[in-house]
Amino acid sequence: MGQIIEYGAIEEKLATIKLDGEETRTNLLAIDRLIKDTVGEGGAAWSGESATQFRTSWDELAAELPGFITIVENQALNVQTMLTQTKATDQNGTVKPGSTGQAAGANANISLPQ
Numbered sequence: 001m002g003q004i005i006e007y008g009a010i011e012e013k014l015a016t017i018k019l020d021g022e023e024t025r026t027n028l029l030a031i032d033r034l035i036k037d038t039v040g041e042g043g044a045a046w047s048g049e050s051a052t053q054f055r056t057s058w059d060e061l062a063a064e065l066p067g068f069i070t071i072v073e074n075q076a077l078n079v080q081t082m083l084t085q086t087k088a089t090d091q092n093g094t095v096k097p098g099s100t101g102q103a104a105g106a107n108a109n110i111s112l113p114q
Contacts, residue, residue, distance in 0.1 A: 010083055017076040021069050032062050 038045040040055035 005086065007083065007087060010079070014076050014080055014083075017072060021073050024069055025066065028062065028065055032058075 035055065035058050039058075040047060040051045044051065046054075
């Protein structure tokens, strides 16, 4: 017997990845505002050489983090594309002409040979 692809579970994970990416971006913006408001400037709550070094390190990291989120989101899109194509594939391994890739049910499953 082959492996079962649980479309519903995969689609739930993909939706979670999207929501987590949006939430992470929102949190990063809030952290960035907090750091910029409180670290490294003369009137900041934390100033001095160590604060300036921290702020510089944060600025470098903050510039890179959105790219990592985008990488994860792009991989999720690749999985979604594969999932859509798999749902549109018949048992002989050929894509059904005109198929939208939608399964008959939200939790439709197929078996793959091992």
